[in-house]
Amino acid sequence: MWQKLLQWAKRLKREAVTLWFCTQHPQTPWHAKAMAFLMVAYAFSPIDLIPDFIPILGYVDEAILLPIGIWLTLKLIPQPVITAARAQAEQWLTEKNPKPRSWLGAAIMIAIWIAFLWWAWRWYQSGTPF
Numbered sequence: 802m803w804q805k806l807l808q809w810a811k812r813l814k815r816e817a818v819t820l821w822f823c824t825q826h827p828q829t830p831w832h833a834k835a836m837a838f839l840m841v842a843y844a845f846s847p848i849d850l851i852p853d854f855i856p857i858l859g860y861v862d863e864a865i866l867l868p869i870g871i872w873l874t875l876k877l878i879p880q881p882v883i884t885a886a887r888a889q890a891e892q893w894l895t896e897k898n899p900k901p902r903s904w905l906g907a908a909i910m911i912a913i914w915i916a917f918l919w920w921a922w923r924w925y926q927s928g929t930p931f
Contacts (some may be wrong), residue, residue: 815890816871817844822886822893823878833877839909840870846906850913 820837823829829837843850844867853859875883 813844813868813871815887815894816875817841818890818894819883819886820844820871820874822889823882826882826886828882829878833874836870836874836877840867840874842906842909843867844871844906846910847904848907848910850910 817840821841824834824837824841849859849862850866851858851862878886
């Protein structure tokens with residue numbers, strides 16, 4: 802079971818890198834590029850939308866939300882683009898074997914958390930959310 806989990810994680814990482822290459826491909830539609838960019842930024846962000854220290858919910862984004870988001874984004878991209886991007890991703894991962902990070906994704910997550918905390922504080926102070 803542990804081996805299957807590791808294989809799944811590697812596949813997920815490869816698909817995220819594939820989406821990164823899809824964002825650079827000229828035949829990727831603009832809406833798919835935007836969605837792919839957001840998914841890549843989130844996938845490689847060192848900060849999660851739901852922190853991992855929260856029991857059960859902390860892993861929902863990695864286990865459910867991220868794979869579904871990647872799958873849906875891949876559905877928006879033409880198959881020849883995906884095939885070319887997967888080949889590029891495989892080569893890139895094989896040659897460099899990096900640990901990708903997205904600081905833009907981290908900034909987006911921080912902005913979401915700040916907005917949520919501001920909303921919660923405002924709701925607490927006034928008794929109404931808006």
